[in-house]
Each structure stands twice: as structure tokens, then as C-alpha cells.
Amino acid sequence: MYSMDLIQKAKNIRKTILQMIVKSKSPHIGSAFSVVDILTYIYFKEIKKGDKVILSKGHAWSSLYATLAELWKIEKENLINTYSQNWSRFGWHITLWSMEWVDATAWSLWHGLSIWAWMALSLKDNYIYIIIGDGELNEGSIREALLFIATKKIQNVILIIDRNRQQGLGETNKIIAIPKLHTVLSDLWWNTIEVDWHDFNNIENGWKELSSEKPNVIIANTIKGKWMGTMENSIYRHYKTPDNEQFNLAFNNL
Ligand SMILES: [Mg+2]
Numbered sequence: 001m002y003s004m005d006l007i008q009k010a011k012n013i014r015k016t017i018l019q020m021i022v023k024s025k026s027p028h029i030g031s032a033f034s035v036v037d038i039l040t041y042i043y044f045k046e047i048k049k050g051d052k053v054i055l056s057k058g059h060a061w062s063s064l065y066a067t068l069a070e071l072w073k074i075e076k077e078n079l080i081n082t083y084s085q086n087w088s089r090f091g092w093h094i095t096l097w098s099m100e101w102v103d104a105t106a107w108s109l110w111h112g113l114s115i116w117a118w119m120a121l122s123l124k125d126n127y128i129y130i131i132i133g134d135g136e137l138n139e140g141s142i143r144e145a146l147l148f149i150a151t152k153k154i155q156n157v158i159l160i161i162d163r164n165r166q167q168g169l170g171e172t173n174k175i176i177a178i179p180k181l182h183t184v185l186s187d188l189w190w191n192t193i194e195v196d197w198h199d200f201n202n203i204e205n206g207w208k209e210l211s212s213e214k215p216n217v218i219i220a221n222t223i224k225g226k227w228m229g230t231m232e233n234s235i236y237r238h239y240k241t242p243d244n245e246q247f248n249l250a251f252n253n254l
Pocket residue numbers: 133134135162163164165166167
């Protein structure tokens with residue numbers, strides 16, 4: 001039954017993001033919609049006091065602001081009206097101006113895992129959820145952090161890879177491919193789980209496979225722009241803002 005609540009929360013969050021991005025004529029709606037269900041599940045189902053959530057794919061930060069608004073930690077109308085405006089505290093990428101609500105900035109991508117690999121050592125009683133985009137896997141620092149965490153057997157990190165198979169300039173497997181990602185991560189000593197992340201029941205089943213012996217990575221198979229109708233799975237949604245007609249169609253479908 002809880003699943004219906006999560007579905008409604010995710011719809012509300014997408015509606016907020018849509019309004020934020022269209023009002024400010026901002027990019028990255030596809031990236032934000034891709035990660036909404038991941039944030040919804042963590043924030044409304046799993047997170048405990050003291051846990052950390054690090055959204056390393058910083059260009060999707062509209063989704064985290066909107067999730068915090070759904071939790072009443074940010075005032076929703078203010079967020080919609082000021083997102084990405086001059087002097088706003090809510091920019092495309094998270095900055096120090098928003099540190100009241102979060103634990104890390106992500107103006108440059110691909111640092112989330114490296115930074116928090118170290119921090120995890122001092123936060124042993126809490127989980128640290130680190131969400132990276134599949135495009136971030138191109139970066140060498142990610143590989144270093146994967147090896148470090150596995151070697152040190154850091155078990156309170158749960159790494160979630162938002163695998164929508166697209167990144168800023170095209171399809172991930174045409175830019176820097178990682179064939180057999182599941183096998184690669186398993187071979188690096190990570191407990192590797194793979195789920196369809198737009199189905200909350202599926203996520204819950206995947207969650208049961210978390211290991212207490214090894215660090216955990218969840219390959220979250222997602223769709224860029226999920227629930228945007230004809231705008232789903234489109235690389236143009238990395239940059240293009242929906243026009244009024246597309247806004248109305250997407251908003252009314254949610
Ligand atoms: Mg991607």
C-alpha cells in the first residue's frame with residue numbers, strides 16, 4: 001500500500017520541478033525526472049536520522065530541492081518562484097548558498113563518491129546514500145573511490161547509479177562504454193544489485209539484497225525524463241526547456 005503514497009509523492013515532486021524549470025527557462029529537466037523516484041524512495045522510505053544523501057549529479061539538483069519541498073523543509077511556492085533567478089539560493093547546481101539543507105555541493109560533478117568515501121569512515125552508525133549519474137562513471141576519481149571503499153570494506157555507503165544510458169552529449173555507450181557494468185562492479189568486490197527504478201515494489205525487492213558484508217551498489221535502470229510523455233528518453237531534454245504546450249501535456253499527465 002505504501003507504494004501508492006510513494007507514487008503520489010513522486011508525481012508531486014515532478015510537478016514542482018516542471019514548474020521550477022519552465023518558469024526559469026532552465027535546462028536539465030530530463031536528468032531531474034530520471035532521478036526523482038530514487039530520491040522519493042530514499043527520503044520517504046529509508047532515510048534515518050543522521051543519514052546523509054549526496055546527489056553527485058549536480059545538474060539534477062532541481063529534483064532534490066523539490067523533494068525537500070515535499071518534505072516541507074523548503075517552502076514550495078518560494079522555490080518555484082525563485083529557482084534559478086538572479087541571487088536565488090536555489091541554483092541549477094547546488095552551491096554554498098543552499099548548505100542549510102544539504103551536506104555537499106555538486107557544482108563540479110563526479111566528486112560525490114570520493115569525498116564521502118572518507119567521510120563514511122567517521123559516520124559508521126549511519127548510512128550515506130550517494131547518487132551518481134552513469135555519465136559520471138567516465139571519471140577516474142570514481143574508479144579510485146570504488147577501489148578504496150571496497151578495500152577498506154566501508155559498508156555504510158550505498159552507491160546508487162542513475163543509469164539512464166544518456167549524458168550531456170549523447171548515449172553513454174557511444175562516449176565511454178562500460179560493457180557488463182554489473183560484472184565490473186562485482187569484480188571490484190561490491191555487492192551489486194540491479195533494479196528497474198521506476199517501480200517501487202521492484203526497488204523494495206532490490207533493497208532486500210543489500211549486504212552487511214560488502215559495500216553496496218545499486219544499478220538503477222532509469223529513463224531520462226521519465227513521465228514526460230513524448231519528451232521521455234530524449235537527449236534534448238538535457239538542455240531544452242519544455243515549451244508551454246509540452247508543459248501543459250506533462251503537467252496534466254502527472
Ligand atoms: Mg545519465
